Amino acid sequence: MSAEALFLSGDAALLGLAVAGGVAARKPFAGTLVYGGALAICAAMLVLALVELLGRTNGETLVLPLGLPWIGARFRVDALSAFFLVVINLGGAAASLYGLGAARHEHSPGRVLPFFPAFLAGMNLVLVASDAYTFLLSWEFMSIASWALVMAHHREGDNARAGYVYLVMASFGTFMLLLSFALLASPAGGYAFDAMRAAPPAPAVAGLAFILALIGAGSKAGIVPLHVWLPLAHPAAPSHVSALMSGVMTKVAVYGFVRIVFDLAGPQGWWWSVPVLMVGAGTALLGVLYALMQHDLKRLLAYHTVENIGIIFIGFGLALAFKWFGMPSAAALAMTAALLHTFNHSLFKSLLFFGAGAVLSATGERDMEHLGGLIHNMPRTAFAFLVGCAAISALPPFNGFVSEWLTFQAILLSPELSSWVLKILAPAVGALLALSAALAAACFAKAFGITFLGRARTDSAKHAHETNRFALAAMFVPAALCLAAGVVPGLFIDALSPAVSDAVSGRMPAQAGIAWLSIAPIAESRSSYNGLLVFLFIAISASLAASVIHRFASNALRRAPAWDCGFPDSSPATQYTAESFAQPIRRVFGGLAFVTREHIDMPEPGETRPARFELTLGDRIWDLIYAPLANSVERAAVELNRLQFLTIRQYLSVVFAALITLLVMLASWP
Amino acid sequence: MKGLDFDVAHLLAGGLVLISFMLLYQNRLYALLNVFALQAVVLSLSVAWQAYVQDANHLYVTAAIAFAFKAVIIPLALHRIIAELGIQRDVENVVGVGPTMLAGLALVALSEVVMLRIASEADVLAQEDLAFALSVVLLGMLMMVVRRNAVSMVVGFMSLENGLILAAAGAKGMPLVVEISVAFSVLVALVVIGVFLFRISERFETVDAHALDRFRGDQR
Numbered sequence: 001m002s003a004e005a006l007f008l009s010g011d012a013a014l015l016g017l018a019v020a021g022g023v024a025a026r027k028p029f030a031g032t033l034v035y036g037g038a039l040a041i042c043a044a045m046l047v048l049a050l051v052e053l054l055g056r057t058n059g060e061t062l063v064l065p066l067g068l069p070w071i072g073a074r075f076r077v078d079a080l081s082a083f084f085l086v087v088i089n090l091g092g093a094a095a096s097l098y099g100l101g102a103a104r105h106e107h108s109p110g111r112v113l114p115f116f117p118a119f120l121a122g123m124n125l126v127l128v129a130s131d132a133y134t135f136l137l138s139w140e141f142m143s144i145a146s147w148a149l150v151m152a153h154h155r156e157g158d159n160a161r162a163g164y165v166y167l168v169m170a171s172f173g174t175f176m177l178l179l180s181f182a183l184l185a186s187p188a189g190g191y192a193f194d195a196m197r198a199a200p201p202a203p204a205v206a207g208l209a210f211i212l213a214l215i216g217a218g219s220k221a222g223i224v225p226l227h228v229w230l231p232l233a234h235p236a237a238p239s240h241v242s243a244l245m246s247g248v249m250t251k252v253a254v255y256g257f258v259r260i261v262f263d264l265a266g267p268q269g270w271w272w273s274v275p276v277l278m279v280g281a282g283t284a285l286l287g288v289l290y291a292l293m294q295h296d297l298k299r300l301l302a303y304h305t306v307e308n309i310g311i312i313f314i315g316f317g318l319a320l321a322f323k324w325f326g327m328p329s330a331a332a333l334a335m336t337a338a339l340l341h342t343f344n345h346s347l348f349k350s351l352l353f354f355g356a357g358a359v360l361s362a363t364g365e366r367d368m369e370h371l372g373g374l375i376h377n378m379p380r381t382a383f384a385f386l387v388g389c390a391a392i393s394a395l396p397p398f399n400g401f402v403s404e405w406l407t408f409q410a411i412l413l414s415p416e417l418s419s420w421v422l423k424i425l426a427p428a429v430g431a432l433l434a435l436s437a438a439l440a441a442a443c444f445a446k447a448f449g450i451t452f453l454g455r456a457r458t459d460s461a462k463h464a465h466e467t468n469r470f471a472l473a474a475m476f477v478p479a480a481l482c483l484a485a486g487v488v489p490g491l492f493i494d495a496l497s498p499a500v501s502d503a504v505s506g507r508m509p510a511q512a513g514i515a516w517l518s519i520a521p522i523a524e525s526r527s528s529y530n531g532l533l534v535f536l537f538i539a540i541s542a543s544l545a546a547s548v549i550h551r552f553a554s555n556a557l558r559r560a561p562a563w564d565c566g567f568p569d570s571s572p573a574t575q576y577t578a579e580s581f582a583q584p585i586r587r588v589f590g591g592l593a594f595v596t597r598e599h600i601d602m603p604e605p606g607e608t609r610p611a612r613f614e615l616t617l618g619d620r621i622w623d624l625i626y627a628p629l630a631n632s633v634e635r636a637a638v639e640l641n642r643l644q645f646l647t648i649r650q651y652l653s654v655v656f657a658a659l660i661t662l663l664v665m666l667a668s669w670p
Numbered sequence: 671m672k673g674l675d676f677d678v679a680h681l682l683a684g685g686l687v688l689i690s691f692m693l694l695y696q697n698r699l700y701a702l703l704n705v706f707a708l709q710a711v712v713l714s715l716s717v718a719w720q721a722y723v724q725d726a727n728h729l730y731v732t733a734a735i736a737f738a739f740k741a742v743i744i745p746l747a748l749h750r751i752i753a754e755l756g757i758q759r760d761v762e763n764v765v766g767v768g769p770t771m772l773a774g775l776a777l778v779a780l781s782e783v784v785m786l787r788i789a790s791e792a793d794v795l796a797q798e799d800l801a802f803a804l805s806v807v808l809l810g811m812l813m814m815v816v817r818r819n820a821v822s823m824v825v826g827f828m829s830l831e832n833g834l835i836l837a838a839a840g841a842k843g844m845p846l847v848v849e850i851s852v853a854f855s856v857l858v859a860l861v862v863i864g865v866f867l868f869r870i871s872e873r874f875e876t877v878d879a880h881a882l883d884r885f886r887g888d889q890r
Binding site: 649652653655659660663664666667 | 764777780781783784787788808811812814815818
């Protein structure tokens with residue numbers, strides 16, 4: 001049995017599980033059945049994908065007599081899809097593990113259980129599809145299943161609106177991909193990926209297909225300015241689904257982009273890298289700025305997904321440029337950075353969403369302003385969340401540092417490009433990337449500090465209790481992998497080199513042979529990084545410092561009332577808040593990215609009412625692009641509404657005119 | 671195909687188109703019904719000739735159905751309806767006769783161009799037949815659009831059906847079932863429209879379709 005057939009039977013098992021989940025949703029064992037089954041299937045597919053990635057280089061095409069009659073459904077697993085299968089099934093297994101614990105608290109299981117395995121199956125099918133029709137069908141299936149999950153709690157807050165915006169944007173993205181594939185397919189109807197590779201279109205057509213793919217896959221991944229649905233939809237779903245959507249589904253979109261742009265169309269012009277680099281840099285910066293402004297924990301994480309997608313796309317832009325100018329090892333470096341960051345982001349974003357979900361189920365709060373001091377009640381969750389925060393802020397010795405460092409190494413190679421535009425653009429992108437990395441660190445200092453440190457701001461935070469053991473396991477597995485990928489990155493880089501050489505037909509030098517588990521992206525004389533040494537240094541110095549402090553300071557410790565400056569019983573509301581944390585940055589960037597208005601309502605002397613400080617935050621992109629678009633759609637709808645009020649004869653005339661127009665078109669067709 | 675067969679088929683189909691034009695300028699209801707009956711007679715002759723040429727006996731049945739229903743029963747029934755309801759017998763055109771005829775000419779030219787282009791591989795008889803059939807359909811629709819009186823809208827609709835039957839008879843090997851169902855659909859349409867006319871006239875004391883629009887509940 002070929003690997004393709006095994007993957008397809010895994011997907012079929014997931015779909016069967018979806019049906020079983022729908023039928024037995026009300027039964028008490030349904031959650032255990034669905035999430036346990038999904039965990040087992042995802043784990044099996046994870047092992048299978050790892051074997052495919054490390055062992056075999058090329059799959060063979062499996063054609064099933066499904067779908068369009070003259071095409072059939074084609075499936076193929078190559079190294080690229082095997083790598084993404086690893087990412088998806090790792091995330092899927094972790095989310096299922098979390099789901100095992102969360103299933104008991106789910107108040108409407110019938111809205112979640114059938115769609116969770118269907119969502120996993122849809123994502124897996126996208127990765128093994130090898131013709132445009134199957135790809136788009138699976139893609140749309142994935143979108144619809146995730147939409148159903150977003151709408152699971154449709155009565156709460158803005159969830160229905162989030163679902164609506166998501167559905168519109170998902171349809172738009174799929175439409176763009178459809179057009180892109182139509183341009184890539186030969187006029188004879190070569191919708192199989194093999195046929196597209198064999199007959200690449202002319203550069204102009206390929207360029208248009210590339211732009212459409214950037215828009216289509218990018219809207220799913222969440223690039224600015226197509227990101228608007230993402231921070232609405234991702235937090236609306238149940239927490240483990242948020243983790244799947246943010247950590248995993250965006251990776252399917254990234255896969256779609258790589259598949260079309262690197263594999264099927266291939267760079268056919270130096271300018272291809274320019275829009276990708278600009279979009280990537282803009283996405284990274286704006287994503288993190290928006291994230292900093294949030295005080296809803298899950299929404300903050302969702303905006304951070306936008307930022308990380310930007311970092312990944314910067315890697316892709318560099319890889320496109322290096323590939324076009326014939327620098328395969330540099331292209332491989334940029335591609336490795338992007339793919340490694342894809343893998344890393346799926347790890348720590350899943351971890352952070354699980355943490356946010358644990359906080360949500362323990363306190364019922366997503367708003368950081370109502371949390372605080374959770375490290376006392378939820379020490380294990382806090383530890384895992386801290387690991388995720390350090391990893392996503394690109395702090396060594398964790399994995400986020402490695403992939404961002406590799407991206408910077410690729411940017412440092414850009415002066416060797418023979419295009420002045422790129423020579424100027426790439427360092428600018430590097431500067432923006434550095435800025436967004438620093439802002440991300442600030443953002444997670446805020447997220448962790450306000451949520452877990454200090455004192456509880458509400459009673460629900462005060463009485464929180466540690467989450468269940470499944471959720472803890474779901475957090476600690478990615479946390480351990482974050483550390484492993486940061487300490488021995490060479491192993492991970494070597495493992496994904498087949499996928500890299502699939503995409504850019506070059507590979508980085510093998511890292512396994514270098515002494516002391518260092519990595520050297522180009523040459524050891526130029527730059528190298530040793531995660532193990534950094535880890536040991538940090539561990540030793542931190543434990544030395546801790547022991548010194550314990551020996552000399554712990555005895556001298558005494559507990560006194562906090563902030564006791566003449567106010568003996570200060571309330572927790574006097575603590576630093578999330579808003580105040582973000583305020584300096586909001587002041588600096590307020591005019592650029594947000595439409596901020598601060599209004600201070602100061603009472604006159606003698607008045608007894610309190611002073612009020614009002615802050616309104618707008619989204620410039622929404623005001624500039626989406627609001628006019630929505631208005632024009634509404635105006636058009638009002639105009640077209642007149643068609644509802646014609647007389648019988650006018651309706652007949654409309655039909656007649658349409659018929660005549662079509663006949664005239666037929667007669668005058670060249 | 672022999673010369674005479676083709677010529678006669680051509681003549682009859684062309685006659686149908688000509689009678690469609692005659693329908694367009696009739697401004698009295700009884701005259702309109704008579705011309706419609708004439709069109710049905712020519713249609714049944716045309717279908718019978720196709721049956722003879724193609725040596726397809728079931729087409730004789732179609733011709734008989736067309737003659738019985740369209741040339742006899744439906745015109746008689748409409749005559750009776752008009753007499754019983756006391757419908758005003760002169761017809762008000764929305765568009766004048768001259769522009770209507772010009773539009774009809776343009777439609778015939780259009781259908782010839784379309785059919786000669788897209789059916790260039792079919793044999794000549796079928797090609798001409800389809801072109802004439804499309805002309806009859808389009809002229810029927812034109813009549814429905816330019817007339818305001820409900821009875822003449824019904825006649826336009828049924829002349830449109832005549833065009834469909836002409837097309838069906840021209841295509842070789844069209845099963846009888848289809849034609850019978852077409853004939854019955856016309857009959858059903860007549861019943862429905864007849865009832866409809868009675869109701870309209872009872873309610874509004876006119877069959878001017880314009881009157882209906884004034885009584886629509888969703889009028890803005």
